[in-house]
Amino acid sequence: MKTKIIATLGPASTKIEIMRAMVENGVRIFRLNFSHSSADGFVEALKLIRQLEQELETPLTAMGDLCGPKTRIGTVADSPRQISKGETMLLGVPEEAAAAEGRLFLPLDFPELLIGLEEGMRVILADGLLQLNVTKVLAKDRLFELEAKNAGLLTSNKGITFPGKFHPVAALTNKDRIDVCEGLALGLDAFAISFVQTAQDLRDLIEEMERCGRRVPIIAKIERQNAVDNIESLLELADAIMVARGDLALECPLAEVPTIQKRLIRACRHAQKPVIVATQMMLSMVNNVVPTRAEASDVTNAMVDGADCVMLSEETAIGANPLEVVKTIHEISVAAEGYFHERMQTPWLPREGSNxxxxxxxxxxxxxxxxxxxxxxxxxxxxxxxxxxxxxxxxxxxxxxxxxxxxxxxxxxxxxxxxxxxxxxxxxxxxxxxxxxxxxxxxxxxxxxxxxxxxxxxxxxxxxxxxxxxxxx
Incomplete structure (x- = not known):
């Protein structure tokens, strides 16, 4: 197969027999997720990767996926709490909690994220399950009134996003810097950087790697509208791009995500940079032995559009059928590539003015x-x-x-x-x-x-x- 598979290692898959079979079915990159661990937690996984490289005489890539500034609200009173449509609540820095006066207060420990938040802007909680609008600015950059656009359950420490808004927060956190240096010392081959917005985020990672004494490929994860808007400058520095559709679908209108994916794939091909399509490729197979028809079509479309890699996350990390997922992707890839070459009778002609x-x-x-x-x-x-x-x-x-x-x-x-x-x-x-x-x-x-x-x-x-x-x- 020509489309590469990235498999996330976790409790379900960090076993030599499973990993060997994954490689035999097209996996060439193993993802190590720093959101749930540090470099010390990947020593055994990397040892198995290197063992398989020698045994199968096949180069394998160990990719560290940095956590980034995943933003969450703090403790919510009476959590879990049912939110009604039209209910109002307050969002602000913890010091403004006294202003709630009996209303629900959502504390945010990242005051930088509130800078520039204005009336009419959207706020999303709980991975998109709760949609809210800013109805009043009570204290500029510190305290805001929100109105729920739908009903839903809210608990403490849920993720929060502000679609389309620029966040004056660097993509590379202090934890990431530690993980980069420790990961390089361990021998990781590449790093994916989360929540990229501008080229400066990539420069920060490059400088950190140089400070640690070793430069490896960088994969810029496209999860924010700003990253989509800045894709050309990101492509100049990134070694690859990941269309991370989970958080991207919270930042951008869901209806636009499929076309954004297609545009990003095309931009990467013209720049000769590989592109990875990720998130929920085969999510139903976390529990099932076969994917849904929609998932099979989704994977096929990504491959036919020109994706270099598809990435499996929960499916191989914690799923009940990690190897069956990889085999299914492999089968889909063979069929998709057959159709692709049937449609494209000759190689793609370079655009006029190409180098x-x-x-x-x-x-x-x-x-x-x-x-x-x-x-x-x-x-x-x-x-x-x-x-x-x-x-x-x-x-x-x-x-x-x-x-x-x-x-x-x-x-x-x-x-x-x-x-x-x-x-x-x-x-x-x-x-x-x-x-x-x-x-x-x-x-x-x-x-x-x-x-x-x-x-x-x-x-x-x-x-x-x-x-x-x-x-x-």
Whole structure:
């Protein structure tokens, strides 16, 4: 399969037999969720990941998912409390509680989030189950009257969001900074950063990694409207994008989330950055052995739209059927890719004005198609060559050789790419590629492959040159 699977590890799946079967069914990235643990809690999981890498001779990526500034209200009086439609209540910093005068008061320990909150703005509680509007500003940036737009149950410490509002809170928290340094020391291969809003959030993470002495790929989680609006600047710094539909659906109108997902997938493909679609991909399989028809269609649509990865969360972390979920995704992927190539008879043509790398990649894919090649094989140091080829969505498998460990790990996020760490000492990149084809049991005598080595600078001498070569084993 060409679409990659990210599986979240948890009590249901952190077992060598289950993880091995997951890898055999397409999992290439294991997610370690820092919302529920610290780096010390992932020592055993990482040990199993590295064991499987050696055993299966397959590069695997351990991705830490940082918690971020998940905002919650404080203690609610008489919790749990039934809220009636039209009921009014107060929201404010804890110091304003005395102003409630018998009405329900919702304390918020993040005063920064209240800055700029105005009459008419929306407030959402309890993961979207309670919708409220600001009806009065009682004390600027400190105390507000809210009116419930629907009935529902409210308990203490529930999450709160302010759709569309800019939050002057950095995405990288103090806990995240500790988790990053400890995770890097442990040997994690990538980090996903939550609640990104601007490019500065990504710069903060890059600077923290540099301070800790090691830089690994960054996945920017798109969960806020501001991130959607700033996607172009985020793509300049992020190594991948995650369409995190859970919190995104609280920040944006639910009806718009599917089209936002499609636009983000397209933006990532044009930028040659991998895109992950996440949240509730197969949620019913937490308890059931088969998904709903709607879930199967949702996964298929994400794949046909061009998603590089799909991510499983509760389904593999705490679900009753973690391996069956992965197998189901695998089956759906095979069917979706068959339809995708049926619809796309030729590789995607680069847009007018695209750079040389995209046109070289397109030419490589066309040659592979016209010469009846069995695969595309490329050499890459940064990963760009492989991402360029992948963005054309060829029918052929893409083998990417790289001497850079972080590049190999990052390419696990890229559609259709099988990365391999290259340690040979030959001066010429094409020599490495030919040796790989000669020595690999993946290729039979007489097989034709297209070899590709690209460099952004055409003035450089060998071995860093732009070259496409038809090669027969």
């Amino acid at each position: 040389n790398g995209k046109h070289m990649a397109y030419a490589s894919c066309l040659l592979a198609q016209n010469f009846g090649a069995v695969a595309l094989v490329c050499h890459t140091e940064s990963g760009l060559t492989a991402r360029n080829i992948s963005s054309r969505r060829p029918r052929h498998e893409i083998h990417a050789l790289s001497p850079v460990v972080s590049t190999v790990k990052a390419l696990n996020f890229v559609w259709g790419v099988s990365p391999l760490l290259c340690t040979e000492a030959e001066a010429r990149h094409t020599t490495r590629l030919k040796n790989f084809v000669h020595n690999s049991p993946k290729f039979n005598d007489g097989d034709v492959v297209v070899l590709s080595t690209h460099s952004a600078d055409l003035t450089l001498s060998e071995p860093r040159t732009n070259k496409i070569e038809i090669f027969q084993k």
